[in-house]
Amino acid sequence: xxxxxxxxxxxxxxxxxxxxxxxxxxxxxxxxxxxxxxxxxxxxxxxxxxxxxxxxxxxxxxxxxxxxxxxxxxxxxxxxxxxxxxxxxxxxxxxxxxxxxxxxxxxxxxxxxxxxxxxxxxxxxxxxxxxxxxxxxxxxxxxxxxxxxxxxxxxxxxxxxxxxxxxxxxxxxxxxxxxxxxxxxxxxxxxxxxxxxxxxxxxxxxxxxxxxxxxxxxxxxxxxxxxxxxxxxxxxxxxxxxxxxxxxxxxxxxxxxxxxxxxxxxxxxxxx
Numbered sequence: 001x002x003x004x005x006x007x008x009x010x011x012x013x014x015x016x017x018x019x020x021x022x023x024x025x026x027x028x029x030x031x032x033x034x035x036x037x038x039x040x041x042x043x044x045x046x047x048x049x050x051x052x053x054x055x056x057x058x059x060x061x062x063x064x065x066x067x068x069x070x071x072x073x074x075x076x077x078x079x080x081x082x083x084x085x086x087x088x089x090x091x092x093x094x095x096x097x098x099x100x101x102x103x104x105x106x107x108x109x110x111x112x113x114x115x116x117x118x119x120x121x122x123x124x125x126x127x128x129x130x131x132x133x134x135x136x137x138x139x140x141x142x143x144x145x146x147x148x149x150x151x152x153x154x155x156x157x158x159x160x161x162x163x164x165x166x167x168x169x170x171x172x173x174x175x176x177x178x179x180x181x182x183x184x185x186x187x188x189x190x191x192x193x194x195x196x197x198x199x200x201x202x203x204x205x206x207x208x209x210x211x212x213x214x215x216x217x218x219x220x221x222x223x224x225x226x227x228x229x230x231x232x233x234x235x236x237x238x239x240x241x242x243x244x245x246x247x248x249x250x251x252x253x254x255x256x257x258x259x260x261x262x263x264x265x266x267x268x269x270x271x272x
Contacts, residue, residue, distance in 0.1 A: 001014070001015040001016075001017050002014045002015075003015075085210075085212075085255075085257070085258045086191060086192060086204065086212070151185050151186055151231075151266055151267065152183060152184075152185050152186065152231050152232050153183075153185070153267040153268065153269055154174075154182050154183050154184070154185055154213070154215060154250060154252055154267075155174055155176055155180055155181070155182055155183065155238065155250055155252075155269070156174075156269055156270065157174045157175050157176045157180075157249075157250075157269060158174070158175045158269075158270075159172050159173065159174060159175075159264070159269060160173045160174070160175045160246070160247075160249060161173040162264065163260075163262040163263065163264060165260065170253055170255075170260035171214070171216075171251050171252055171253040171260075171263070172252055172262075172263050172264055172269070173246070173249045173250070173251055173252075174249055174250045174252060174269055175247070175248070175249050176238040176248055176249055176250055177238065177248060178219065178238065178239065178240070178248050179219055179220075179237045179238060179239070180237065180238040180250075181234045181236075181237060181238075182215055182218060182234065182235055182236040182237065182238055182250055183231075183232050183233060183234055183235065184205055184213070184229045184230065184231055184232065184233050184235050185205075185207070185213050185231065185254075185267075186205075186207045186211075186213075186231040187207065187228075187229065187230050187231050188205040188206050188207040188208070188213070188228075188229055189205065189206050189226070189227070189228050189229070190203060190204070190205060190206075190223045190224065190225050190226060190227045190228075190229065190235070191204050191205070191206045191212075191225065192204040192225060193221050193223055193224050193225045193227075194225075195241075196242065197242065197243060198242050198243050198244050199216040199217055199241075199242040199244055199245075199251065200216065200217045200218060200239060200240075200241025200242030200245060201216075201217070201218040201219065201220060201221050201236065201239065201241055201242075202214070202215070202216045202218070203215050203218065203221050203223060203235055203236050205229065205235070209256070210256050210257040210258075211254070211255070211256050212253075212254075212255040212256070213252070213253070213254055213255075214251075214252070214253035214254075214255065215235065215236055215250060215251070215252060216242065216250075216251035216252075216253075217238075217239055217240065217241055217242050217244075217245045217249060217250065217251050218236040218237060218238065218239045218241065218250075219236075219237045219238060219239025219240070219241060220236065220237045220239065221235070221236045222234055222235055222236060222237070223235045223236075238250050254266065
């Protein structure tokens with residue numbers, strides 16, 4: 001192949017081309033074009049236009065959705081456990097850690113918690129929760145007790161029926177006059193505030209650390225589900241509602257992690 005000047009017909013350049021050189025040139029050219037095409041597709045946004053190929057944004061959202069789904073599943077399982085605990089409180093169902101240990105084997109002479117819940121570690125958590133209260137720590141040196149560590153009696157009055165776990169009575173019944181204010185024992189959130197056929201107007205508070213307080217047979221409720229309450233705030237009025245009522249009184253229960261506690265060990269309902 002000769003390159004010449006059109007005007008002078010002077011030879012400018014000359015190449016010798018063979019079939020082998022053409023074949024090699026064509027091969028290397030195709031390889032080069034294929035490599036450039038692959039690089040432009042694989043390492044540029046052009047690959048997102050290929051049908052069936054997921055975009056980077058779509059893959060990023062898929063990973064985010066995977067983490068969100070996992071978190072939702074965990075939250076769902078926690079809510080199921082929480083609702084089962086609240087259901088057990090409403091139905092006064094006690095879950096025992098030892099399958100051979102049941103309320104049938106309890107001694108009728110000593111219904112105190114050391115016998116009934118001696119193997120339950122959660123009891124120590126509740127005792128630590130009230131360890132700074134005046135009635136349990138009169139020698140406190142700082143003189144200042146945070147309000148969130150106090151447990152206040154819901155009402156003052158004589159006890160008509162004590163805490164009797166062997167009779168499946170996991171509460172104390174406080175005799176009160178009609179419409180006596182019922183107060184929250186500590187800061188918390190209302191997780192249940194409804195009418196039930198058996199126990200009338202019922203309100204349940206969640207005080208963190210798995211502690212629930214239950215107030216039954218009320219005449220009226222002053223708080224709704226989801227409300228935030230402070231310790232000592234009026235949440236209901238004493239009444240005589242429900243099929244299981246025996247007069248104007250407050251049926252008060254204290255639970256922790258699904259286990260009932262004897263309120264008389266933590267409150268002085270006489271007011272003295």
